[in-house]
Amino acid sequence: MKFNLFILFITICSVNAVELPFYEAKYKFESDEINITGIRKFNKNSEGYEIEFQASNLIVGMNFSSLFHFEDYKVIPKSYDVKIKPKFLNRDQFIEFDYEENQIISKGSNEWFKILNQDVLIMIH
Numbered sequence: 001m002k003f004n005l006f007i008l009f010i011t012i013c014s015v016n017a018v019e020l021p022f023y024e025a026k027y028k029f030e031s032d033e034i035n036i037t038g039i040r041k042f043n044k045n046s047e048g049y050e051i052e053f054q055a056s057n058l059i060v061g062m063n064f065s066s067l068f069h070f071e072d073y074k075v076i077p078k079s080y081d082v083k084i085k086p087k088f089l090n091r092d093q094f095i096e097f098d099y100e101e102n103q104i105i106s107k108g109s110n111e112w113f114k115i116l117n118q119d120v121l122i123m124i125h
Contacts, residue, residue, distance in 0.1 A: 061085040
């Protein structure tokens with residue numbers, strides 16, 4: 001019994017110590033309205049971790065970026081950024097999670113902010 005508990009403990013510790021693998025994958029989306037090819041990446045940078053998607057064709061380009069970090073086995077979002085070209089579509093959006101001021105701020109085609117209450121902070125922070 002003690003040996004089984006020891007093996008379980010070692011297994012849990014080794015799983016928790018594993019670093020997430022970085023990846024890059026190519027995606028192709030085809031529909032009646034648009035055909036576009038893009039690259040999705042998962043990387044670590046100076047601000048934490050990032051999941052990014054960049055795609056383009058002859059008419060449009062798009063870049064989605066989500067920054068986050070891990071704290072106590074939880075994913076803590078930092079920002080979400082959407083950039084669409086051509087600019088006349090006016091679809092760019094930037095959402096920032098400000099934990100010092102307890103708010104979420106959205107800038108771009110839809111501007112808003114939301115004060116986070118304590119219940120929300122417990123769930124995400």
